Amino acid sequence: MALITSKKMFQKAYEGKYAIGAFNVNNMEIIQGIVEAAKEERSPLILQVSAGARKYARPTYLKKLVEAAIDDTGLDVVLHLDHGENFEICKQCIDDGFTSVMIDGSKHPFEENIELTKKVVDYAHKRGVVVEAELGKLAGIEDDVNVSAKDATFTDPDQAVEFVERTGVDSLAIAIGTSHGAYKFKGEPRLDFERLEKISHMLPEFPLVLHGASTVIPEFVDACNKFGGNIPGAKGVPEDMLRRASKLGVCKINIDTDLRLAMTAAIRKYLVESPDVFDPRKYLGKGRDAIKDMVKHKIKNVLDSSNTL
Template sequence: MPLVTSKEMFKKAYEGKYAIGAFNVNNMEIIQGIVEAAQEEKAPLILQVSAGARKYAKPLYLKKLVEAAVHDSGLPIVLHLDHGESFEICKSCIDDGFTSVMIDGSKYPFEENIELTKRVVDYAHERGVVVEAELGRLAGIEDAVKVSEQDALFTDPDEAVEFVERTGVDSLAIAIGTSHGAYKFKGEPKLDFERLEKISNMLPGFPIVLHGASSVPSEFVELCNKYGGQIPGAQGVPESMLRKAAEMGVCKINIDTDLRLAMTASVRKYLAENPSHFDPRQYLGPGRDAIKQMVIHKMRNVLGCSGKA
């Protein structure tokens, strides 16, 4: 089975009131852990590449690893560019065989965002590639995305409708209170479900995307800290909120921080307990297993996409 686009995936997800997991990939072990989980759960899958991943591993290496995963698993897999910051980056990924790209023009004024997004949409659609865009901005820090709380703006429902109509974009990432990184909330976690419901009602059948949607499980934060980590007070989006969002038109949920936490906690624990070991396979193997178990948990308990491949 070749790489696929998300079009049919999102249609089924919207109708079935579940979401597809979009997991960020950076190396072989992360890809293997995610794909093994999807195989076990018989779940559709989006593997996405961020600016940081492109810089770290180079797009060609990641693409070939994802192609190997498709060949090995036989699963429907989307290869997605996460937070493409320019037309040129999106074009390059489209030309390299990505089946989905995100153009992030959320930092620009509304009209400029529309103009940039429409340009990417026109180029992508001519080549059978789907496009995600973003309207509204998420606070937090993750890879090249740095937005202060003061600059974070929730998505305006009327603007969302106009944006989709004028750009022809295939899915839209909105801001309703999630944020990038491990420190998403200082107080009580809260998402603007009223805003999400309004946008979903005004764009019936249209796929909504949630970025910054890791839950930052406390047990993994504690495990990291127990073995030398220093990430106190990290807090994510409660899984019950994400499950609710998936039932309200959110068809794609981005997860990155939770994978990092799972792998890092496992590697820290292994090295602390086995100080004489220095073979990377010895500690990256358990790290890969931790990724797999985290993704299985997400697919079963948050996304609701198990058995939907």
Template structure:
């Protein structure tokens, strides 16, 4: 099976009131762990590449690793550009064989954001590639995304309708209270479900996206703190909130921080407990296993997309 775009994935997800997991990838072990979990759960899958990952691993290496995953599993997999910040980077990824791209013009004025998203959508749709855009600003820091709490802005439901109609994008990332990176809240994490319900009602049958939706798994947070990768004040989105969001048109949920924490915790544990170890396979292997555990739980118990590969 070749790479697929997200159109059919999201259609089935919307109708079934579940979400497809979109997992950020940087190297072979992360891809292998994610794909192994998806294969066990027979789940459709979005593997997404940030600007930072493209610089680190090079686009062709990542694409070939994803192609290997498809050949090995025959799962429906979309290769997605995460947070493309220009027409040029989206075009390059489309020309390089990505099946889905995100154009992130959320820092631009409303009219400029629409114009940029429309330009990318027109180029992508001619090549059977789906496009995600973003309206509103999530706080937090992750890779090349850096938005202060003061600059964060929730998505306006009425603007969302106008944006979708005028830009022609296939899905929309909205800001309802999630945050990039490990949460650092004064209080408890909270999602604005009233806003989500209104956006979903105004955009029926239209796929919405949540970024910054890692849950900060206690097991791996404790391991990070225990083995020297302390993340003080880290908080994530409770998993029950993510399950609820999928009932209101959220068809794609992004996960990156949870993967980083799990892999880092597993690797540090090996190197702290076995300081003389110098075989990368002996510490990258446990990192890969931790990724698989995290992703399988997300697919099965949080996003509800087990079996979606069969649809």
């Protein structure tokens, strides 16, 4: 099969009222676990690369690994740049063969965000690449994204309509209460569904995106801590809230933190229980299995995208 864009994928998800999982990748085992899960569940798939992943694994290695996964599984895959901070990074990824890029101009004033996004859109569309942008600011920390709670702002519905019309962007990441990384606040996680419904109503059949949508499953935090970790208690987005969002125009849900927790918990457990093992294939294999199990869980219980290929 091939690297594809998300255009038809999102259209089908919108009509079917489910979401596509956009899973962050950093190495071979993570990619293998994700694509094996998607193949078994017959689910569409987006693999996305963050700034941190580009620095760690280098873009050429990641792209070749994704191409190998396509050859191995026969899946069509969207290769997406997550949180491109400027035009140059987006251009580089487009030129390198990515089929989708995100330009994150949310830190800029509204007009500057529009100008930057439009520049990326113009370059990408001429080359058959789709573009995601962000309006509003999510709190939290993940790779190179760092926004304090006081600087977080929810997406304004009227601005969202104007932004989409003036930029020609293909999808829009909105801020309605999710958080990068894990929730670290006093109250319970809450999504502003009234705001989401209004945006979806004002932008009919337009794909919306949720960042910071990991559930932060307690058992994996506990497992990491049991086997030598010191990860503070955290709250993620309840799965029923994410399922509800997918019925209201959210076509893409980003998942990263839960993958990290699942893989880390599995590797720590194996190394503690098998202290004499020094073969990386042994413990990385356990991590790959944990990734696969987590992705299958997300596809079936959060995204509702099983058997939609």
